[in-house]
Amino acid sequence: MSTALRSIVSLLLLLGCLVWVSAAAAQMHTLTPWMQDWVRELENLIHRSTHRSVSRAIVDYRTSNLNDPWQILRYADADVVVLESMYLWSSPNNAGIVAALKACNPDIVVLGYVNAHTTWLRWGVENNPAKPTNPYGYAWYNATRPYWSWTTTGDTVMTWPGKVMLNVCEPACRKAMISILAEYQETSPNRLDGVFWDCFNDPLWISPDAKTLRGEVDLDGDGLGYDEDTDEREAYRRSQADLVRETRQTLGDGFIQVFNGARALADSAFAALSDGMMYENFPFVGFWGGHEMAQALDPTLPHNLFTARSWPRRTNGGPYVILSNKDEITFQDQQGPSIDYPLAYFNQVVALLTDCAVSFHSDGLMTYGKPLVDIDLGHPLGPPERNPDGFQRQFAKGSVTMSFAEITPQVQMSYEIVYQGRVIQSFHYPHHFPRHSP
Numbered sequence: 001m002s003t004a005l006r007s008i009v010s011l012l013l014l015l016g017c018l019v020w021v022s023a024a025a026a027q028m029h030t031l032t033p034w035m036q037d038w039v040r041e042l043e044n045l046i047h048r049s050t051h052r053s054v055s056r057a058i059v060d061y062r063t064s065n066l067n068d069p070w071q072i073l074r075y076a077d078a079d080v081v082v083l084e085s086m087y088l089w090s091s092p093n094n095a096g097i098v099a100a101l102k103a104c105n106p107d108i109v110v111l112g113y114v115n116a117h118t119t120w121l122r123w124g125v126e127n128n129p130a131k132p133t134n135p136y137g138y139a140w141y142n143a144t145r146p147y148w149s150w151t152t153t154g155d156t157v158m159t160w161p162g163k164v165m166l167n168v169c170e171p172a173c174r175k176a177m178i179s180i181l182a183e184y185q186e187t188s189p190n191r192l193d194g195v196f197w198d199c200f201n202d203p204l205w206i207s208p209d210a211k212t213l214r215g216e217v218d219l220d221g222d223g224l225g226y227d228e229d230t231d232e233r234e235a236y237r238r239s240q241a242d243l244v245r246e247t248r249q250t251l252g253d254g255f256i257q258v259f260n261g262a263r264a265l266a267d268s269a270f271a272a273l274s275d276g277m278m279y280e281n282f283p284f285v286g287f288w289g290g291h292e293m294a295q296a297l298d299p300t301l302p303h304n305l306f307t308a309r310s311w312p313r314r315t316n317g318g319p320y321v322i323l324s325n326k327d328e329i330t331f332q333d334q335q336g337p338s339i340d341y342p343l344a345y346f347n348q349v350v351a352l353l354t355d356c357a358v359s360f361h362s363d364g365l366m367t368y369g370k371p372l373v374d375i376d377l378g379h380p381l382g383p384p385e386r387n388p389d390g391f392q393r394q395f396a397k398g399s400v401t402m403s404f405a406e407i408t409p410q411v412q413m414s415y416e417i418v419y420q421g422r423v424i425q426s427f428h429y430p431h432h433f434p435r436h437s438p
């Protein structure tokens, strides 16, 4: 099926869905419980643009198949979507998916997850050169194969299990990486709004799971390990900014670049090169020592979230500053049972205070997620105000109040969200409302 035909079919199915929802909503009492949930969720989606005070991101590294109207509707509900480029540029199932998302939500921003300094080993091994199943990954692997990096004893540098580090200090390496992005952006049925670089750290970060290296990382091959080599560390730092600038030269100023990793969260000059940044595992990346959430909102710290949000560019609709946390805390609540409470709900409160976006997830994985209900307080009436123990902010139809008075390493805050005089969501450990699920 051609891309155009596929898009038309998707849209027709979507329109069918909406008509069905309208009809089904009128007959709600005749539906089974799961169908009632489905109808309510679809109604939420339909009313998306006027019923949400928090910008919503979907950061999903895992979902490979978006090719049905239901999936399109779920993802089109977001303001920003980050999906693995391999599934956008290589999967024939997903051809035209970006156009379908934009047909549902013209304002949606779709970003492709791309490697900032690595290649998957499996992208070379798994593919049959005559018929690669992942042509984008295979092209990336081959284009960057001359630029693998090595240790002082000749071992391959891996920064993540199965991911080889590329020598991004080498201009030709960056050129090869960018040429693959440009090629697939130009030729794929999916034209992205930009990329999500994973990841930029300073100093170089290597996953504890990948630390089986023999010898020391030696990007410049001078026999001196990265940790002792001042020039090498500076070259690596400089290469990250160069990669961003060179990508902008090739793909244009309007091509969005969002950074993952800790560097932009503390380095304002580097963040200023971006269109946004993600706090992965917020607030546990970017803030160390002491209570991380209190640090994130401490106006006396130079990299506090109120300040850091102002660092990225605004020329492409941003800044796209995303608070992501896939984890949950488990505790006995007011009625005794053990419950799992997503940390994303604390982050949603922070987003209401700071105008950041929140990414919810599911099952403790970096995949699709959403809050049970969207918070609809209308527009903010001003900036947040400090109260004795935390912050509050007034909105046209309600308010949000949070406090650090009773925090523990596990409990990030207490909070209340009020809509038209009524508490609609709250957390006062171990009490929470709504009780069955936040």
Ligand SMILES: [Ca+2]
Pocket: 217, 218, 219, 220, 221, 222, 223, 224, 225, 226, 229, 232
């Ligand atoms: Ca060296």
